[in-house]
Amino acid sequence: xxxxxxxxxxxxxxxxxxxxxxxxxxxxxxxxxxxxxxxxxxxxxxxxxxxxxxxxxxxxxxxxxxxxxxxxxxxxxxxxxxxxxxxxxxxxxxxxxxxxxxxxxxxxxxxxxxxxxxxxxxxxxxxxxxxxxxxxxxxxxxxxxxxxxxxxxxxxxxxxxxxxxxxxxxxxxxxxxxxxxxxxxxxxxxxxxxxxxxxxxxxxxxxxxxxxxxxxxxxxxxxxxxx
Amino acid sequence: xxxxxxxxxxxxxxxxxxxxxxxxxxxxxxxxxxxxxxxxxxxxxxxxxxxxxxxxxxxxxxxxxxxxxxxxxxxxxxxxxxxxxxxxxxxxxxxxxxxxx
Numbered sequence: 083x084x085x086x087x088x089x090x091x092x093x094x095x096x097x098x099x100x101x102x103x104x105x106x107x108x109x110x111x112x113x114x115x116x117x118x119x120x121x122x123x124x125x126x127x128x129x130x131x132x133x134x135x136x137x138x139x140x141x142x143x144x145x146x147x148x149x150x151x152x153x154x155x156x157x158x159x160x161x162x163x164x165x166x167x168x169x170x171x172x173x174x175x176x177x178x179x180x181x182x183x184x185x186x187x188x189x190x191x192x193x194x195x196x197x198x199x200x201x202x203x204x205x206x207x208x209x210x211x212x213x214x215x216x217x218x219x220x221x222x223x224x225x226x227x228x229x230x231x232x233x234x235x236x237x238x239x240x241x242x243x244x245x246x247x248x249x250x251x252x253x254x255x256x257x258x259x260x261x262x263x264x265x266x267x268x269x270x271x272x273x274x275x276x277x278x279x280x281x282x283x284x285x286x287x288x289x290x291x292x293x294x295x296x297x298x299x300x301x302x303x304x305x306x307x308x309x
Numbered sequence: 310x311x312x313x314x315x316x317x318x319x320x321x322x323x324x325x326x327x328x329x330x331x332x333x334x335x336x337x338x339x340x341x342x343x344x345x346x347x348x349x350x351x352x353x354x355x356x357x358x359x360x361x362x363x364x365x366x367x368x369x370x371x372x373x374x375x376x377x378x379x380x381x382x383x384x385x386x387x388x389x390x391x392x393x394x395x396x397x398x399x400x401x402x403x404x405x406x407x408x409x410x
Contacts (some may be wrong), residue, residue, distance in 0.1 A: 110401075118393035131313050131388035138321035148320045157402065158316045166321045169327045171355065176331015178351035184379060187333040189322035194332035195325060229386040236399045249404030252379030255363035259380060259386050261335050273351035278357035286362060294366070298358025306343060 100219015103204045107220075111200075112227035112234075114142050117245045120233020121146070129236055135233040140225065141198070143168045144269055147291065168292035174299035175202050182212035197222045200201030200254065203261045208268060274295040279300040379404030 115136065122132035127149070139145050144165035151161040176194050177203065183190040196218040205217035245251070265271050280299035285294035341346070364380045365371050383400035391399070 085384065099340070106397055128314055131343040132318060135317045135320075138317065144320060144324050147384035148316055152313065152316050158312055158319070161316045162319045162323060166323045166327065169324050170323075171358075173331055174351055175355055176328060176343055177335050178348050178355075180335030181348070183332050183336055190330035190336050192399060194328045197328050199359060203352075205357075205360075206352045208349075208352075210345055210351075222329040229340050241397045247405060247408060249375070249379055249401040249406075249408065251363075252376045252383070252400040252404040253397050255360045255376065256383035256397055257382045257393075258356050258360045258363070260361060260393050261385055262353060263387055264352040268353075274350045275353045275357040279361050281363065282358045284359035285370075286366045287369075289369075290367070291369050295355065295358035295362050298361075299351055299354050301354040301357070302350035303349050305346040305348075308346045308400050 095213050095215050097215045097219040099301035100201075100213070100216040101205075102219075103216055104201060104220030104223040107200045107237070107253075108223040108227035110227075110250045111224045112141070112231035112280060113245045113248065113250050114226045115231020117148075118142065119232045119237075120147055120217075121153075121235075122149055123236060125149065132236050133229075133232055139165075140228060140244065141165075141169055143292070146229050164290070164292075167290055170292060171299070173185075173296045174296065174302075175199075177216070178210065179205075181210070182214055184214065193244065198224055200224060200257060203258055206261060207263065208265065210214055252289050270305075274301045274304045275302060321399045374408035375404045 106231045117270060118136065120131055122135075127135075132149075135145055135149075141149075141156060147168045148161045148165040149162045152158070156164075175197060179197060181192065182205075183193045185193075193214070198221055201217050201220040201224065204214075205214070207213050262275065266275060278298040282294045282298045285297055289297070296309040335348075347375065358381070364376050367374075379400040382403040383396045385394040386399045
């Protein structure tokens with residue numbers, strides 16, 4: 083234990099470490115990006131709009147939510163609302179991350195833009211701490227994968243066929259599972275995880291997409307027992 | 310077409326604001342022990358929510374499909390101390406195999 087602590091103190095984590103940690107997710111992110119590009123072609127978005135969308139929004143779940151509502155004839159306001167709901171998880175995730183970022187409010191708000199699910203999860207250091215260089219570094223390969231995937235999908239990625247065929251949709255939950263296993267070494271986190279699982283399972287069939295994960299954050303209130 | 314561009318622009322702003330609110334609100338000052346205790350538990354709570362939603366959720370319904378096998382197989386690989394990359398490959402390959410059956 084002491085050995086681990088002194089090693090990490092001697093080698094502080096760098097952006098390079100973050101990039102390396104994010105690399106395994108570049109390929110699955112690229113494939114999801116391809117499927118976004120392909121999907122936008124089926125609803126007549128043309129070439130430029132989906133590429134710009136990935137550049138300025140950079141959030142797979144929000145982009146799919148928005149474009150499918152719009153493509154289904156739902157109108158701009160419901161489309162944006164759907165995206166906002168899906169991304170509302172960044173409110174509790176950002177609250178957790180905030181104390182670990184640098185500088186004043188504006189700078190922290192800008193650094194918070196590096197937040198994507200997988201990077202946030204890799205940057206978790208336990209006890210409410212996050213590694214800032216890991217967060218920002220790990221987002222870079224996913225950003226590249228997302229942009230490249232979108233372009234490939236727009237320019238004829240339907241050659242790939244159904245991406246689910248490759249089982250890549252299981253990679254992200256498996257990845258989060260690996261990181262949760264580390265968190266659960268802290269025994270106090272076990273009842274929190276069980277309650278979060280129950281909340282999410284109960285809400286997935288009845289609540290709009292995105293809301294169950296936000297509601298799962300409420301399980302963190304069990305932490306008050308330890309305060 | 311202008312509808313698409315409007316939706317893209319507003320969604321980009323909304324996404325950026327949602328990511329900005331938490332970091333802007335918290336940090337730069339000492340938090341109360343109660344707030345710190347809750348924030349420390351946000352990671353396991355949200356990770357669990359993401360796992361369950363990504364494994365069982367499908368456009369607002371509960372769907373039991375090959376992803377469950379993939380995630381469970383990755384869990385076994387991790388329990389056997391497999392490296393992260395191997396566990397992720399196990400998840401993808403086992404899910405793809407079940408779908409190919």
